[in-house]
Amino acid sequence: MGCVNASPTSVRPSSAPPLVRWRNGRFVAGVAGGVADHLGVPVLWVRVAFAALAVVNGAGIAAYGLLWMFVRQEQDDVERELSPVERQQAFGLAALGIAVAFAGSAIGSPIVGWVVGPLGVAAIGAAVVWREADESQRRRWTEGALQTSRSTKLRVIAGALFVAVGITVFLLANLELGQLQFAVLAVVSTLAGVAVITVPWWLRLVRDLGEERRERIIEAERAEIAAHLHDSVLQTLALIQRQADQPREVVRLARGQERELRAWLYGPTGYGRRGGGDPALESGFTEALTKAAAEVEDTYAMDVRPVVVGSDRPLDDGLRALLLAAREAMVNAAKHSGAAEISVFAEIEPAEVNVFVRDRGVGFDPAAVPEDRHGLAESVRGRMERHGGTVRLRTAPGEGTEVHLRMPVEEKPDEEESP
Amino acid sequence: MTESANGEQDTRIGVFLVDDHGLFRAGVRAELERAVPDVEVVGEAGSVEEAVAGIRHLRPDVVLLDVHMPDGGGAEVLRRIRPELPDVVFLALSVSDAAEDVIAVIRAGARGYVTKTISGRELADAVRRVHTGDAVFSPRLAGFVLDAFSDRPGAAPHSDPELDMLTPRERDVLRLLARGYAYKEIAGELFISVKTVETHVSSVLRKTQMSNRYELSRWASDRRLV
Structure with a gap:
């Protein structure tokens, strides 16, 4: 209780902020700012690094583009100002980066003029589409609705056309191929261009859907928890307030509620175990014994705390008899021992199940029990012996009582043992 | 203070x-x-x-x-x-x-x-x-530890038998603890001294803390303890 974290980030306060693109205060796409935050360095350094890297065959630009494509934009509106000086710097660096990239390739290759032009057109086309995807995403965050306007479609188509044209011109200028091969190549490369252009859009779509689904699940969980707490805990608290003058009743209510909540949180089929539980064992021996203990606790307003060890088994005739016998032993202890607490320990072993019911009450002399008291003799011993089990009783006046019930069971086949 | x-x-x-x-x-x-x-x-x-x-x-x-x-x-x-x-x-x-x-x-x-x-x-x-x-084992904790050290079919093999297994005597002591017995009562039941019961319980505690048994380390690693 009281351990709900305010936000997921508070779990790992030491690690670097996740890599996201800036929403405010960005010059192009906020990549440099996000990288700077992530690495903990000034944003200017990152911009310089991108520009410098552009010398190496335009690697800086490629890196920037890839980051733009794969890193999502930050969710929160963080206040940032892009000062005029910073804007100028950024603009200068961006221009410089593009210039050195072209200059570098121009020096390295004689036909670079033919390459730079078409590729530039393709790059602009791709940028238009990428930017469009970004804007639609932003619109969904602000308005909660995705509207596909005509201009959106037009821009996507225009971008694709640009890329196709760019690649076609590039191939036409640089390769000497036969007519047929040329046509095939042009079609394939156009398709490839369209695929490349729409990749970031699909990526974003999938990511957004995943995020929305996660939020919906969290919302549903919260509603379920609230509903459960309302039906159980709040009702019980109201009852307790009304019966505050009856301590015995208050204790009974509180214990019952505690047990119920505990089963819901930690029980084999409870909230915290959901998905992991074996549905076949829902009415297994463990749960049945726990339930029996709870009934005795409620009826006689005393503490019965069962401890069960071993892998659970489904109820069969023998175990059902054992269960009823154990319940009878608990009832006897509750009625006659005068103790405030009953210990119940059950151990489920492959070949037998043992249950111990113990109290530290007054105890009794077994030989002195009158004939007409059928409780233990009939319902416990008779029931157990009919199914091949045994009963051992240890008691003496003033020493408390312990009933040991033993029931042999059939060994389970191995494949059912896996947890 | x-x-x-x-x-x-x-x-x-x-x-x-x-x-x-x-x-x-x-x-x-x-x-x-x-x-x-x-x-x-x-x-x-x-x-x-x-x-x-x-x-x-x-x-x-x-x-x-x-x-x-x-x-x-x-x-x-x-x-x-x-x-x-x-x-x-x-x-x-x-x-x-x-x-x-x-x-x-x-x-x-x-x-x-x-x-x-x-x-x-x-x-x-x-x-x-x-x-x-001493160590304090409530009946429920005794039950958990018994369960964690039980040898179910399919359990991982022990890397260190000294730490990964309970002796029969330690098991007896744990069972009695789970049945709600006090140390003195356990001593009487098993015909050993209270001091010996304490030794067994401390040894079980040490094994619970140190053992690399699969069930124990899984519980611990779920909570990012190991």
Whole structure:
């Protein structure tokens, strides 16, 4: 209780902020700012690094583009100002980066003029589409609705056309191929261009859907928890307030509620175990014994705390008899021992199940029990012996009582043992 | 706060309470102070930070530690303070009955685990017992440990038999603990001395803390303890 974290980030306060693109205060796409935050360095350094890297065959630009494509934009509106000086710097660096990239390739290759032009057109086309995807995403965050306007479609188509044209011109200028091969190549490369252009859009779509689904699940969980707490805990608290003058009743209510909540949180089929539980064992021996203990606790307003060890088994005739016998032993202890607490320990072993019911009450002399008291003799011993089990009783006046019930069971086949 | 510095022999046990619920701390303090003369509450804390600072400053004998708290809970307190103050004994106190919680604090170094519904007298008893170096195994904890060390088919092989298995005698002791027997009663039942029972229980505690058995390390790693 009281351990709900305010936000997921508070779990790992030491690690670097996740890599996201800036929403405010960005010059192009906020990549440099996000990288700077992530690495903990000034944003200017990152911009310089991108520009410098552009010398190496335009690697800086490629890196920037890839980051733009794969890193999502930050969710929160963080206040940032892009000062005029910073804007100028950024603009200068961006221009410089593009210039050195072209200059570098121009020096390295004689036909670079033919390459730079078409590729530039393709790059602009791709940028238009990428930017469009970004804007639609932003619109969904602000308005909660995705509207596909005509201009959106037009821009996507225009971008694709640009890329196709760019690649076609590039191939036409640089390769000497036969007519047929040329046509095939042009079609394939156009398709490839369209695929490349729409990749970031699909990526974003999938990511957004995943995020929305996660939020919906969290919302549903919260509603379920609230509903459960309302039906159980709040009702019980109201009852307790009304019966505050009856301590015995208050204790009974509180214990019952505690047990119920505990089963819901930690029980084999409870909230915290959901998905992991074996549905076949829902009415297994463990749960049945726990339930029996709870009934005795409620009826006689005393503490019965069962401890069960071993892998659970489904109820069969023998175990059902054992269960009823154990319940009878608990009832006897509750009625006659005068103790405030009953210990119940059950151990489920492959070949037998043992249950111990113990109290530290007054105890009794077994030989002195009158004939007409059928409780233990009939319902416990008779029931157990009919199914091949045994009963051992240890008691003496003033020493408390312990009933040991033993029931042999059939060994389970191995494949059912896996947890 | 404890008067052990002056020459007078002070037998009172200094207890430090760590729990994020102020109401619960007040309740435990009142119960301990009313019912038990030899236990003194020397300080309390409501968060991991406060607890670490307070324990460092006050050097209590026993720390009663809540398992569930914001920023890491009892296990985090144990991790931060235990290497520094190995003499301070920790007893975990929690509403949770989930096996992984119980095993996690035990593996982080607590010498016992009791649930918050325990009576004041029983709690004082548990404090006294961990203070003298014993382990405190409630019936439920005994059950969990028995379960964790059981040899089900399909369980992982043991890498260190010395640590990964309980001796038959330790198993007997745990079974009786789970049946609600007190140490004296266990001693009588098994025809051994109370001292031997204590030795067995301490040995089980050590194995629970050190063993790399699959079931134990899984519980611990689920809670990011290993």
